[in-house]
Each structure stands twice: as C-alpha cells, then as structure tokens.
Amino acid sequence: MTPPVVTELTTRMAEKARSVGVMWKAGLLPFPRLDEGVRSLVLTNKFGPIAGAVRIAARRNPMDIGLVDERGPLTFSQLDQQSNALARAWSDRGVGPGASVAALCRDHRGLVLTMLAANKLGAALLLMNTGFARPQLTDVAKREKVRVLVYDQEFTDLLGGIDGVDRYLAWVDDEATAGEVTTLDTLIAATDDSAPEAPPKPGGLVLLTSGTTGTPKGAPRPKISGLDSAQFLDRIPLRVGEATYMGAPLFHGTGISQFILSLALGSTVVVRRRFDPEDALRGVAKHRCTSLVLVPTMLQRIIDLGPEVIGKYDTSSLRIVFLAGSALPPDIGNRATEIFGPVIHNLYGSTEVAVATVATPEDWAQAPGTVGRPPVGCRVALYDDKGERITEPNVTGRVFVGSGLAFEGYTDGRNKEIIDGLLASGDVGHFDEDGLLFIDGRDDEMIVSGGENVYPIEVENLLVEHPEILEAGVVGVPDEEFGQRLKAFVVRSADSTLDADGVRAFVKENLARYKVPRDVEFLDALPRNATGKLLRNKLS
Structure with missing residues (x-):
C-alpha cells in the first residue's frame, strides 16, 4: 500500500506539471525562449504579481498599450516608469518594506500606479471598498496601521476619522477645492523614474471582506506564485497579447485577479471609474476586447439594454464573459448566451478561498446555474454539520475549498473553519451526477x-x-x-x-x-x- 505522504507528493507533482502545461498553452512560458518564462517567474516572485507583470511586459513590448482609462492610454513602459517615480518619491518620504499603503480609488491609472509602486517598495497594499461608510473606513485604517492613504477627491468627506497618515490624491474632480493635498501626478512629475532596487521581499496584497455584517475583515495575500495563475487559465482561455474590459472594480477579488492575470499576459486592460452598460459595449467594440469581466448585476444591466442598443456594437471579439462575486441566475446566463454566444465563464470563490470552481460555456450549456469544476491546483469537498464528508450527488452540504491562492487567516488573527486542510467558504451546495457544483446559498441564510x-x-x-x-x-x-x-x-x-x-x-x-x-x-x-x-x- 502506498504511504499517504507519497500519494500526496505524487499528486502535487502532477498538479505542478499540469500547471506548467496550462501556462505554456496560454503563452506565459514562450517556446523556445523558456528562459523568458523563467525570468518572468523570477521577476514576479521578486517584485510581486502586479509590478512583476508590468516590468516583464515593459521589457518585452514597451510600446504596447497596457492600460486605457478616461484620460487615455498608457504603454507598459509608461506604467513602469511612472510607478518607478512614485515608488522613489514615497521612499524619499520614509515609506519602505512592510508599510501599509491603502487605496480608496475607483478604477483609473492612479489606482494602478499605486498598486505598482507599493509592489516595488515591498509595501503591503490595502484595497479599500469604495462603497464603505466612514466608520468602516476609519476602523480598517486603524486596524491595518495604514501609513499612506491614496484616494479620489470624491471620498474626502469619508476620511475625516483617519489620522496620522500621509495623504495623496489619485483623482481630482475640482482643483479649486482640492486643498493642499499632494497629487500623484505632482509626485511623479518631480521624481526620477529610473528603476528602484528590488525590496527584500514582496509586500503582498490585502483584500477586504464585504463588511455586510460589521467591520470588514482583512484577507491578506502575502505572496502569489506565478504557477497559481494556472488555476484561472486552466478553465478560462485567456491568451497573451489580447484585451480585457474590466467592469468589476479592482478592489474586489473578481477584478484584481483578472487584472493581474491580464497584465501577466501582456494584455491591454480597459477600465472606467464607473460602470455603464452601454459604455462597456462601446469599449469592447472599440478595443476589440476578448474578455469582459463583470459581476452578475452588471451583466443583467447590459442585457436589459435590449437588442436594439446591444446591436449597435460589434462584440464579436468576445470569447470570454467572466463572472464572479455573487450568484449568476440561470436565466441571466442563458439570455447572455443567446446574445453573445457560448462565452459564459462563471467562477465561484470568495475573498478568503480565492478561486474554487469555474463553469465553462460547455458546463453552463449542460447545466445552467452551475459553478462548474475545480481547476488545476484546487480541491472542493462537501461536509455535513458533523464534519463528515458527503460524496453522494444531489446532497447539500457545507462547501470547503483548498487553493494555492487561499488566505492563511484574517489580519485580526481569526480564521475560517478548516477540515482536512480545506477552508470553509461559508456556502452550502451540492454536486450533480456529473460532478458539477451548484451553490444552494449561504450557510447562514437558510x-x-x-x-x-x-x-x-x-x-x-x-x-x-x-x-x-x-x-x-x-x-x-x-x-x-x-x-x-x-x-x-x-x-x-x-x-x-x-x-x-x-x-x-x-x-x-x-x-x-x-x-x-x-x-x-x-x-x-x-x-x-x-x-x-x-x-x-x-x-x-
């Protein structure tokens, strides 16, 4: 009988090999220049997933467009250089490895440059939810020991309770009322944009839970391996050098995961500060986007525009409509398939467990409403209230997930329940006879x-x-x-x-x-x- 430790080691080696194959197919490990793929993994491990990806793209294709926002396009080279300047400016002001840099921004270049600069400093990047109220923001800033606060002018009144931090404006609506707060543009323009030295270790990323039951909890991602991207690419066919329209906000796990992956693929990312359904269609058509990243309510708003409006825009470039963040009703997914074709990729995960399963268009056609199967590197199991494993189909149980992207506990020291090395998602669900997962609801909403x-x-x-x-x-x-x-x-x-x-x-x-x-x-x-x-x- 094979010892359990040998079985586990064999399984892990098989998963790693499969992950490499997935990345190769997506173009992340270019043949025959495998040295470029290795260099990419090294840079990602050294600078973090966001700055590492941009540095790689700036080296390979410096004049390719990396980001498009309401102010226009930025090449990968511009993103790299401007974030170099911002990192140096903050370093000159005493911000270094381990410092907490918080961003309360809508989706635009200021937020992206903040992410990049924090990575290059080895600082912990805290993405704050633009929908939080003043007490929530105040509590989070205190608990996470925020040193630098970057924000859009529209949120100024929400930040009155936050003291003892360095403040910078990322987006200014009215210069006459901006006061004396320094803007990111000012810092960048006045600072050398040569590359800073790599930090001792990546600073990591802290995502926040939705805060619907009190103060939002911090879910840290201290380090993300390049191989972990295979968890998405295994079931979502993104490829190198394409274009992604980002409807979901970057502060949310849905948005930030696909943003990082798009950067790693050297793809153009199109963002807007506020989601507008017709503008999303316009952006897809203009930039020939192959991927559209949304939460389900955004997809519903697009569908509700009706055939006359939708028909005005050429969306034939779309291969992927990526959905996550909340449950996708079968009717909405089916109507979207009728309009855009077999493009629905329905991800199930959470702030804590990251990715658990993904339903491909084939899965959705077979069983509308499903969240699919676990990708490479992920495990999903169901347990009853006594902690016993459920293996029969169509029996509802608590969902537990194992993933290389899962967190290791909240920043306040608490954690989710763990069984057999798997983390509780907080949901209940069932597998059908074909092994497709369905989420039946939250375990506390029954x-x-x-x-x-x-x-x-x-x-x-x-x-x-x-x-x-x-x-x-x-x-x-x-x-x-x-x-x-x-x-x-x-x-x-x-x-x-x-x-x-x-x-x-x-x-x-x-x-x-x-x-x-x-x-x-x-x-x-x-x-x-x-x-x-x-x-x-x-x-x-």
Missing part, C-alpha cells in the same frame, strides 16, 4: 419555515425568470405559526402589471408549496453593495 428548509437563491432564481421581473430578493421574517415565512422583494419592469398574487402563483406553479412567499413587496431597486452583492440585512 430559512426554516414549518420545519422545511428553504434557501432564498432557489426562489430568487425562479422569480427573475418571470418576464416582468427584473430583480428579486427573498428573506425570512418571523411567523408565529411557522417560525419563519418567506417574504419576496421584487423589482418589476417598467410596463409590468404584475401584482403580489401573480408573484405567488408563479412560484407555486414551479416550486414546492412551502417555498411560496406569503409576503410580496415591490421596490424600485434592491439594495446592493459596490460589487452587486444583495444586502439582505436591508430587506425586512
């Missing part, structure tokens, strides 16, 4: 009504299939007889005549009786955070 278990996502996914319903949210409310009863919050189309009885009848025709909402309330819009996640605590 509603018990009259002794029956109901997960809101099932009812929500059904409701948005109704032709007169744009959005739906379902929660449990107290009930004297049943313990809890379901209440649905519905956003109707502009010309809808649908009433509460019609909503209940639609659910009754398609789901079990105990899943029919007894209460229905119509809203103009559902409360969501900056990444489109439904804020259930705002529904009552």
Whole structure:
C-alpha cells in the first residue's frame, strides 16, 4: 500500500506539471525562449504579481498599450516608469518594506500606479471598498496601521476619522477645492523614474471582506506564485497579447485577479471609474476586447439594454464573459448566451478561498446555474454539520475549498473553519451526477419555515425568470405559526402589471408549496453593495 505522504507528493507533482502545461498553452512560458518564462517567474516572485507583470511586459513590448482609462492610454513602459517615480518619491518620504499603503480609488491609472509602486517598495497594499461608510473606513485604517492613504477627491468627506497618515490624491474632480493635498501626478512629475532596487521581499496584497455584517475583515495575500495563475487559465482561455474590459472594480477579488492575470499576459486592460452598460459595449467594440469581466448585476444591466442598443456594437471579439462575486441566475446566463454566444465563464470563490470552481460555456450549456469544476491546483469537498464528508450527488452540504491562492487567516488573527486542510467558504451546495457544483446559498441564510428548509437563491432564481421581473430578493421574517415565512422583494419592469398574487402563483406553479412567499413587496431597486452583492440585512 502506498504511504499517504507519497500519494500526496505524487499528486502535487502532477498538479505542478499540469500547471506548467496550462501556462505554456496560454503563452506565459514562450517556446523556445523558456528562459523568458523563467525570468518572468523570477521577476514576479521578486517584485510581486502586479509590478512583476508590468516590468516583464515593459521589457518585452514597451510600446504596447497596457492600460486605457478616461484620460487615455498608457504603454507598459509608461506604467513602469511612472510607478518607478512614485515608488522613489514615497521612499524619499520614509515609506519602505512592510508599510501599509491603502487605496480608496475607483478604477483609473492612479489606482494602478499605486498598486505598482507599493509592489516595488515591498509595501503591503490595502484595497479599500469604495462603497464603505466612514466608520468602516476609519476602523480598517486603524486596524491595518495604514501609513499612506491614496484616494479620489470624491471620498474626502469619508476620511475625516483617519489620522496620522500621509495623504495623496489619485483623482481630482475640482482643483479649486482640492486643498493642499499632494497629487500623484505632482509626485511623479518631480521624481526620477529610473528603476528602484528590488525590496527584500514582496509586500503582498490585502483584500477586504464585504463588511455586510460589521467591520470588514482583512484577507491578506502575502505572496502569489506565478504557477497559481494556472488555476484561472486552466478553465478560462485567456491568451497573451489580447484585451480585457474590466467592469468589476479592482478592489474586489473578481477584478484584481483578472487584472493581474491580464497584465501577466501582456494584455491591454480597459477600465472606467464607473460602470455603464452601454459604455462597456462601446469599449469592447472599440478595443476589440476578448474578455469582459463583470459581476452578475452588471451583466443583467447590459442585457436589459435590449437588442436594439446591444446591436449597435460589434462584440464579436468576445470569447470570454467572466463572472464572479455573487450568484449568476440561470436565466441571466442563458439570455447572455443567446446574445453573445457560448462565452459564459462563471467562477465561484470568495475573498478568503480565492478561486474554487469555474463553469465553462460547455458546463453552463449542460447545466445552467452551475459553478462548474475545480481547476488545476484546487480541491472542493462537501461536509455535513458533523464534519463528515458527503460524496453522494444531489446532497447539500457545507462547501470547503483548498487553493494555492487561499488566505492563511484574517489580519485580526481569526480564521475560517478548516477540515482536512480545506477552508470553509461559508456556502452550502451540492454536486450533480456529473460532478458539477451548484451553490444552494449561504450557510447562514437558510430559512426554516414549518420545519422545511428553504434557501432564498432557489426562489430568487425562479422569480427573475418571470418576464416582468427584473430583480428579486427573498428573506425570512418571523411567523408565529411557522417560525419563519418567506417574504419576496421584487423589482418589476417598467410596463409590468404584475401584482403580489401573480408573484405567488408563479412560484407555486414551479416550486414546492412551502417555498411560496406569503409576503410580496415591490421596490424600485434592491439594495446592493459596490460589487452587486444583495444586502439582505436591508430587506425586512
């Protein structure tokens, strides 16, 4: 019998070999110049994934466009040189390895240059959520010991509680009211742009949880191996030298992961400070983007533009519509497939576990609503409430994930539950007979009504299939007889005549009786955070 340690070692070696093959296919390990691939891995390990990727691209193709924002294009060489100057300017002001550099910015060059400069200094980069309130931002800055704060002028009033930090403006809306805060442009223009020395070690990246249940927790990524990119490329066919339209914000795991990967591939990244569905189509057409990165609510907004508007733009270059951040309703994914073709790549992960599974267009066609299978280097397993492994299909259990990109604990010292070396995602789900994973809901969102278990996502996914319903949210409310009863919050189309009885009848025709909402309330819009996640605590 083979010892477990040998089996594990063999498995890891096989995964590494497969990862190399995936990277080779994507073009990250160019043949026959394998020395270039090795040099790329060395630079990434030395400077961090963001600065390392730009330095590589600036060396190979300095005049290629690396970033396009509302101010225009920047070549990889310009990104490298300007971030050199910013890193030197901060170094002259005493910012060095291990310092915490926080960014509260929308998506534009100022945020990207901040990321690059922090990497080059070996500083810890903290990406702050633009949707947070003042108390959350204040608490996070204190807990993470922020030394440098880079922000857009529009957020000035949110930062009054943050003291003892060096402040810099990344984006100025009105110079007359900007005050005396130094801008990044000023620092860069006044500083030598030659390459600084590499830091003793990469500073890492700290992402924040959504903060829907209190102060956001910090989930650090101290170091990202070049081979870890294979976890995405294994099931998402990005290739070298293409173009990506980034709809999802860069402060979120969805956006930052695909941004880093696009840079590593030497691809152009198109960003905008605010998402607009028609502008996204315009950007895809203008820059011939092969990948469009969104959260599901963004995709819904694009679809809701209608065929007349969508038809104005040539989106035939799209091979990938990458979705993550919240559940993708089957109806939305199916409608997108009808419009754009077989391009849906539905990722399941979280701030803590990073990537868990990805559904390819073939997976989606086979089973709409699935989040697919684990890519190379990832493991997913289900466990019951007693910690016993669930192996049967169509049995719901708690989802646990193993990934080379997973974090190793929050910055406050806490961690998620771990079983067999796998990290709890906080969700429940099931595998079907073909091994495709489905997420049934959050483990803390289950509603018990009259002794029956109901997960809101099932009812929500059904409701948005109704032709007169744009959005739906379902929660449990107290009930004297049943313990809890379901209440649905519905956003109707502009010309809808649908009433509460019609909503209940639609659910009754398609789901079990105990899943029919007894209460229905119509809203103009559902409360969501900056990444489109439904804020259930705002529904009552």
